[in-house]
Structure formats: structure tokens, C-alpha cells
Amino acid sequence: DDVGVSTANMTDPYALEPRRHVALKPASKTPFNGEPPLSLLVEHLITPNELFFVRNHLPVPDVKENEYTLEVSGLGVRELSLSLADIKKFPRHTITAAVQCGGNRRSEMVKVRPVKGLSWGAAAISNATWTGARLSDVLRAAGLDETNTEAKHVQFEGLDLDPTSHPFGASIPLWKAVERIGEVILAYEMNGEPLPRDHGYPVRVIVPGVVGARNVKWLGRIIVSDVESDSHWQQNDYKGFAPNVDWDTVDFSKSPAIQEMPVVSAICDPGDGETVTLVDGKINVKGYAYSGGGRKIVRVDISSDGGASWREVETLESDAAEHPKAWGWTLWKTQVEVPKGTKSLDLVVKAVDSNYNTQPENFENIWNLRGVLSHAYHRISIKLK
Amino acid sequence: DDVGVSTANMTDPYALEPRRHVALKPASKTPFNGEPPLSLLVEHLITPNELFFVRNHLPVPDVKENEYTLEVSGLGVRELSLSLADIKKFPRHTITAAVQCGGNRRSEMVKVRPVKGLSWGAAAISNATWTGARLSDVLRAAGLDETNTEAKHVQFEGLDLDPTSHPFGASIPLWKAVERIGEVILAYEMNGEPLPRDHGYPVRVIVPGVVGARNVKWLGRIIVSDVESDSHWQQNDYKGFAPNVDWDTVDFSKSPAIQEMPVVSAICDPGDGETVTLVDGKINVKGYAYSGGGRKIVRVDISSDGGASWREVETLESDAAEHPKAWGWTLWKTQVEVPKGTKSLDLVVKAVDSNYNTQPENFENIWNLRGVLSHAYHRISIKLK
Ligand SMILES: [Mo]
Ligand SMILES: [Mo]
Numbered sequence: 029d030d031v032g033v034s035t036a037n038m039t040d041p042y043a044l045e046p047r048r049h050v051a052l053k054p055a056s057k058t059p060f061n062g063e064p065p066l067s068l069l070v071e072h073l074i075t076p077n078e079l080f081f082v083r084n085h086l087p088v089p090d091v092k093e094n095e096y097t098l099e100v101s102g103l104g105v106r107e108l109s110l111s112l113a114d115i116k117k118f119p120r121h122t123i124t125a126a127v128q129c130g131g132n133r134r135s136e137m138v139k140v141r142p143v144k145g146l147s148w149g150a151a152a153i154s155n156a157t158w159t160g161a162r163l164s165d166v167l168r169a170a171g172l173d174e175t176n177t178e179a180k181h182v183q184f185e186g187l188d189l190d191p192t193s194h195p196f197g198a199s200i201p202l203w204k205a206v207e208r209i210g211e212v213i214l215a216y217e218m219n220g221e222p223l224p225r226d227h228g229y230p231v232r233v234i235v236p237g238v239v240g241a242r243n244v245k246w247l248g249r250i251i252v253s254d255v256e257s258d259s260h261w262q263q264n265d266y267k268g269f270a271p272n273v274d275w276d277t278v279d280f281s282k283s284p285a286i287q288e289m290p291v292v293s294a295i296c297d298p299g300d301g302e303t304v305t306l307v308d309g310k311i312n313v314k315g316y317a318y319s320g321g322g323r324k325i326v327r328v329d330i331s332s333d334g335g336a337s338w339r340e341v342e343t344l345e346s347d348a349a350e351h352p353k354a355w356g357w358t359l360w361k362t363q364v365e366v367p368k369g370t371k372s373l374d375l376v377v378k379a380v381d382s383n384y385n386t387q388p389e390n391f392e393n394i395w396n397l398r399g400v401l402s403h404a405y406h407r408i409s410i411k412l413k
Numbered sequence: 414d415d416v417g418v419s420t421a422n423m424t425d426p427y428a429l430e431p432r433r434h435v436a437l438k439p440a441s442k443t444p445f446n447g448e449p450p451l452s453l454l455v456e457h458l459i460t461p462n463e464l465f466f467v468r469n470h471l472p473v474p475d476v477k478e479n480e481y482t483l484e485v486s487g488l489g490v491r492e493l494s495l496s497l498a499d500i501k502k503f504p505r506h507t508i509t510a511a512v513q514c515g516g517n518r519r520s521e522m523v524k525v526r527p528v529k530g531l532s533w534g535a536a537a538i539s540n541a542t543w544t545g546a547r548l549s550d551v552l553r554a555a556g557l558d559e560t561n562t563e564a565k566h567v568q569f570e571g572l573d574l575d576p577t578s579h580p581f582g583a584s585i586p587l588w589k590a591v592e593r594i595g596e597v598i599l600a601y602e603m604n605g606e607p608l609p610r611d612h613g614y615p616v617r618v619i620v621p622g623v624v625g626a627r628n629v630k631w632l633g634r635i636i637v638s639d640v641e642s643d644s645h646w647q648q649n650d651y652k653g654f655a656p657n658v659d660w661d662t663v664d665f666s667k668s669p670a671i672q673e674m675p676v677v678s679a680i681c682d683p684g685d686g687e688t689v690t691l692v693d694g695k696i697n698v699k700g701y702a703y704s705g706g707g708r709k710i711v712r713v714d715i716s717s718d719g720g721a722s723w724r725e726v727e728t729l730e731s732d733a734a735e736h737p738k739a740w741g742w743t744l745w746k747t748q749v750e751v752p753k754g755t756k757s758l759d760l761v762v763k764a765v766d767s768n769y770n771t772q773p774e775n776f777e778n779i780w781n782l783r784g785v786l787s788h789a790y791h792r793i794s795i796k797l798k
Contacts, residue, residue: 201736203594203737207592207593207594208592209588209592209594268712268765268769270712270714270723270724270725271714271722271723272722272723272724272725273725283711283712284711284767286769287767287768288767288768289768289769290768290769290770290771291770320768321706321768326668326669327653327655327668329655329656329778335778337656337657338655338656338657338778339655339657340655340657340658351586352588378778380653382669382672382673383672383673383674383675383705383706383770384653384671384673384674384675384786385675385676385768385770386675386773386778386779386788387773388771388772388773388774389773389774389775389778390774393714393720393723393763393771393774394771401769403771
């Protein structure tokens with residue numbers, strides 16, 4: 029019943045990849061990773077499925093609904109095997125949640141010093157509504173014993189397999205899975221449609237407020253455990269380090285796996301280096317802001333003089349959810365007045381979340397060898413005509 | 414039964430203030446606000462009661478245990494009147510939690526431009542164990558109707574009164590009061606002893622991970638409500654604003670009341686401007702780091718060249734609680750090697766929390782007219798001999 033094997037055993041494991049929208053610019057093709065143009069991304073509070081950034085670690089498995097089974101096992105639970113129909117029998121729960129890659133905006137951090145990782149722009153983040161069963165309902169249906177103090181993590185395995193037939197894997201802390209404010213769901217709908225294959229058909233975990241890598245797609249197995257997933261991506265990737273740590277000195281056991289992500293923002297329109305036509309001495313500027321852990325964006329500040337002076341952006345748009353369940357992103361827009369005769373502008377944006385967390389000013393002091401957590405102020409230069 | 418009146422009605426409302434430890438340096442005397450020396454503060458993971466910083470907004474009420482009553486009322490609850498003995502009948506719950514003033518480290522932000530507020534150093538934070546009844550248990554004993562969707566906040570009133578007999582007040586969101594991971598307690602013990610008068614005798618709310626101002630002392634009343642507290646301190650104080658907002662343009666209704674606070678750190682020993690004697694070419698450096706919202710400190714970085722290069726501090730000490738219930742602070746220490754002939758050093762510290770939140774580098778871009786949320790890198794200069 030391990031349906032991923034059908035692709036991994038083929039001569040070309042990437043022969044059965046889904047088609048992608050032409051607007052998705054590939055950061056890599058096998059596995060496929062792609063992001064939409066920034067200006068298109070921020071046209072929609074809810075990203076259309078076909079424009080949602082794609083981050084795959086392995087070939088996309090060709091899962092058939094009638095063969096699909098989700099296995100549940102581990103500490104303090106009975107073993108369950110659930111079909112898609114079984115999962116749909118649990119109460120339907122819908123949330124709006126952004127998913128962000130741990131490496132979003134890596135291409136800016138790289139300018140300080142090289143890092144290892146896909147060269148993502150600022151569009152390795154998108155926002156959707158997700159409908160599915162609450163993970164907490166499924167775990168309680170499996171008889172989860174909440175008095176079992178050994179159980180500390182919930183591990184997920186995908187049906188996507190590496191060349192040695194090991195699945196993609198990740199884990200989250202148990203509290204996130206069971207507490208009401210965690211709101212983790214086993215999603216089978218994305219924006220009201222069955223999940224597209226690139227986004228985990230038929231079932232993906234949505235761990236709202238948590239780095240994309242834990243939102244396991246093509247979900248095959250849930251394991252309640254005393255330990256985190258032993259997968260490469262949990263243990264030896266998606267972790268932050270101090271700027272002086274390099275590949276000779278790094279000890280991945282020393283840093284925690286990234287879960288909730290810090291506050292971030294980006295200017296999406298105009299784009300860096302663009303020439304913009306003034307209208308009535310003004311330009312329109314648009315972008316997004318996001319914070320992990322269910323924190324809401326409470327303020328976005330913009331500077332049009334490279335960060336020397338700031339003012340608050342007037343218009344923020346988001347779904348209605350409030351802290352600590354504000355899983356979605358916030359779109360912002362403003363008009364910048366341009367003094368006559370100005371030939372170029374240095375625009376900078378920074379956001380503040382509902383914990384009053386702020387962004388770091390520059391990448392130098394948050395540089396890390398994997399190029400993750402790349403959340404410094406976003407700076408662009410534009411020309412005017 | 415409003416026992417605070419006995420002091421407010423006297424000619425000198427400050428005639429009945431408690432004695433304070435001589436080490437507490439006053440930021441103001443009436444009301445009393447004082448902080449201990451930084452070097453003394455970080456000698457103890459759990460701050461001794463007499464050294465715990467004191468932040469009073471009004472005269473300290475002279476509350477007698479046999480006259481004390483806590484009133485509970487509001488949306489979706491039955492009215493309760495609880496004596497101290499009644500409160501002690503609820504299951505005892507003990508947590509370790511730091512309490513930090515919203516204005517901690519204000520004296521550094523002031524160097525950018527003046528602000529309104531007490532001139533706190535970096536010691537308007539301390540760490541204690543607190544024992545009391547869970548607020549959620551008390552609300553459930555009052556029959557809290559969790560299906561009442563109008564109830565959104567829990568307001569607190571102190572028995573400390575302003576000159577017009579209005580009490581100190583604050584509120585927190587209802588989720589923080591009722592969810593298991595909120596861990597709000599009505600504390601009657603501090604480090605195993607009855608609360609000292611300066612810290613809220615006989616009962617204080619401990620809202621762990623949340624700015625000190627919501628941790629209401631001399632607790633007289635709890636009100637479940639559809640709205641936040643209308644107190645000055647909730648509505649027109651303890652809020653953050655963009656750096657361009659001044660007292661002519663500020664609209665306090667536009668920013669959310671500070672609740673959970675961002676990640677912060679400080680170098681406590683040696684002190685800024687001190688002359689330090691080298692031992693074997695090294696100096697010892699100690700400090701604290703803290704993050705609100707139950708986030709744990711996962712890394713502290715130190716620079717001895719003014720921020721040009723960084724390395725991770727080796728030794729972190731904290732209580733055992735983990736994210737998202739890591740309410741205590743973290744003490745850190747390290748040795749800095751000093752090249753021969755060095756006459757002075759610029760030390761800088763920054764911390765990272767379990768959401769990988771980082772501190773802003775400087776105060777310029779987080780400056781705000783009230784001087785709150787003053788959490789930029791902590792920088793000191795020392796001389797060597
Ligand atoms: Mo990712
Ligand atoms: Mo405060």
C-alpha cells in the first residue's frame with residue numbers, strides 16, 4: 029500500500045510529475061520547486077492554487093484515492109488505518125493559513141556570504157484556505173492517552189520517497205497537535221478544491237504558523253513518539269545557527285528544528301530594479317507581511333529614503349482570525365509621494381507582529397550556513413520616470 | 414470592603430509604604446519604582462524576593478487578610494466572592510515566571526530622542542516561582558460558559574487606587590486565561606513565601622509571558638467581558654508606535670495593548686563603563702535573556718568588537734520548562750579572551766528565542782514615544798587593566 033514506490037521504482041522517478049503553471053519560476057526542476065512573480069503573488073489575499081509556490085523535496089508520488097491509507101500509531105494511541113473517506117467523516121474544519129518555506133528570501137542572505145540551498149526569492153510563501161479533519165480529533169479517535177508523559181512529538185511521513193525508499197519526514201511538538209489553539213488539520217481541500225498533486229493530494233498536514241517543511245504532503249503515516257522525526261529534514265536541515273558557524277564547525281544537534289517562524293515582510297510591487305512611472309507625483313507600493321505561531325501583523329512601516337525615516341502603511345488586509353490563531357498573511361499597500369525631480373528611490377519595509385516582534389535590520393548578523401530564517405528588512409531600489 | 418481606601422483617604426497616601434531593600438535603586442519614590450544593580454540581579458536564577466524589581470503605579474494598599482475579598486463577575490460567569498482561604502482551596506499550581514516592565518531598558522532608547530516614562534535601566538525584570546490557583550479553575554468554578562462567544566477578555570482590578578479612587582486595571586485576552594498552555598495563576602506565594610506587600614499581597618495575577626502591567630497586584634476584581642479594560646494603562650499607555658509618531662499625532666486607539674513581549678537580552682556583569690581586571694587574559698561576562706509568550710531562549714550570541722563578529726555563548730541556565738510554557742528567563746555566562754595590550758572593549762549581546770525571533774540591532778527604528786519594547790542589542794563599553 030506504499031503507493032509512492034510506483035514512481036520511485038521507475039527509470040525516471042520524475043516521469044509522473046504534474047503540470048505546473050507557466051508563471052511558477054523554477055528554483056529547481058527535479059524535485060520541482062517554484063515561485064510565482066511577486067507582483068502576481070500579492071494580487072490575491074488567497075493565493076489561487078495554480079500560483080501557490082511549490083516546494084518539493086522528492087518526486088511527487090502518484091497517489092490513487094482508492095489505494096490511499098493513512099496509518100496512525102505510536103505512544104498512547106491505538107493503531108488506525110484510515111481511508112480518505114474515513115478522514116472525511118471527522119468534523120470538517122477550515123482555516124486560512126500561509127505556508128512559508130524555511131528558505132524564503134534566501135537569495136538576499138546569499139549576498140552577505142554564500143549558503144547551501146535553493147535560491148528562493150521572496151515568493152516562497154503563499155496563503156490559502158484549508159479544509160480537513162483536526163489532527164486532535166484523529167488522535168483522540170485513536171484513544172490518545174494525554175496522561176502518557178512520554179509522548180512529546182507527533183511525527184509525519186510522506187508517501188514521497190528518496191532513492192533508497194525512505195519517505196520525507198518531519199515532526200511537531202505534541203502540544204501543537206492536541207491543544208485547541210494549535211489547529212493542526214489533515215487537509216484534503218485547498219481553496220475549496222481537492223488538493224492539487226503538487227500540494228499533497230489526497231491529504232497534507234497543515235501545521236498553521238509553522239515552517240512549510242513540517243506541513244508534510246501526501247501524508248502516509250502519523251506516529252506519536254517520545255522523540256522527533258529522525259529524518260534528514262528534521263535533524264540536519266531547517267535549523268538556525270550563529271553567523272560564525274560554518275560547514276566545518278556545525279553541529280546540527282545543537283540547534284532546535286525550526287517550527288514557528290519569525291516576523292517577515294516584503295515589497296512585491298514594484299520589483300527591485302524596476303522603472304516606475306509616477307502618477308500625480310506618487311507611486312503605488314504593495315507587499316505582504318507574515319509572522320509564525322499565529323501572531324497577527326499589527327503594523328507595517330515603510331521608508332522611501334533607505335531607512336532614514338519611517339511611516340506606518342495605512343492599508344492592511346488579512347482574514348479575520350486574531351492572535352494567537354492568525355495563521356494567514358497580511359497584504360499591505362500604500363502610496364509613496366515622490367519629490368519632484370527624484371530619479372531613484374530606496375524603499376525599505378519592516379513589519380511588527382502582535383507580540384511586538386520586529387525584524388532585524390540587515391542580514392549580516394542573522395546569516396546562517398543554510399540560508400534559512402532570512403527575515404531582515406526588505407530593501408529594493410527603483411528608478412522613476 | 415475596598416481596603417485600598419484606607420490609604421488613599423489619608424493625608425499622605427504613601428504613609429503606609431513597605432520598607433524596601435537598600436539595593437533597590439529608585440526610578441521614582443511615590444509611587445515606588447526600583448531596580449536592583451545588574452551585577453546582583455544575575456547572581457540568582459530565581460531572584461530573591463527582596464531584590465525583585467518593584468513597579469508600582471499607585472500607593473501600595475494596606476490589605477488585611479481577614480478583610481480581603483476577590484470578586485468574580487461578568488459575561489458567562491456566576492458572581493463569586495472569594496476569601497484568601499477560598500482561593501487556597503483550589504489546586505495549588507506553581508510556575509517559574511519572569512516579570513518584565515514594558516519600559517525595561519528605556520534609558521537606552523532615550524539616547525535616540527527623549528520619551529515619556531520612568532528611566533529604567535536593564536533591571537526592570539526579575540524571575541521567581543509563583544504558587545496559586547489557576548485562573549482557569551476559578552473561572553470554571555464560576556461556571557464559565559465557553560460557548561459564550563461575546564466573552565473575549567478578562568479584566569483585572571487592583572486594590573490600589575488613584576487620587577480619584579479609581580483602581581489600577583488591566584486585561585488579557587480570554588484564550589490566555591482559559592487555555593491549558595496559558596497557565597495564568599492567582600498567586601499567593603512568591604518563592605515559597607506569602608507575597609510581599611510590594612508584589613501584591615495577598616493575591617496577584619501572574620500572566621506568564623506577558624508584560625508586567627497585566628500582572629495586576631493586590632487583585633480585587635476579575636471581570637469577564639466583551640471589551641478590554643478601560644483603564645489608562647490598557648488604553649493609553651503600554652502600546653507601541655512607529656518612530657515617526659509623536660505626542661501631537663499619536664492615536665492610542667490605533668495600536669494593540671502590549672501583551673506578550675519580544676525577545677530581549679542584557680549584559681549585566683561587567684557594567685557599562687567599568688574597568689575590569691584581566692585574569693589569564695580573559696574576562697567573565699554574565700547576563701540574562703528573555704522572551705515573552707512562553708518562548709524559550711535557544712541561543713545567545715556575544716561580540717567583543719562592537720558587533721563586527723559573533724560567537725555563541727556556551728553556558729545558558731534556565732528552569733526546565735519548554736516552549737510554549739518557558740515563562741522564566743535564561744541566565745548566560747561566558748569568558749571573553751582579550752588580545753594582549755587591549756585597553757577597551759565594546760561588548761554586544763543578542764539572543765534568539767524558540768521561534769527564532771531575533772533582536773533589532775539599534776534603537777533608532779524601534780524608538781517610540783513611550784519608550785516601551787526597548788529590546789535592541791545591548792551594548793556596553795568597558796576598560797581593561
Ligand atoms: Mo522549505
Ligand atoms: Mo511596567
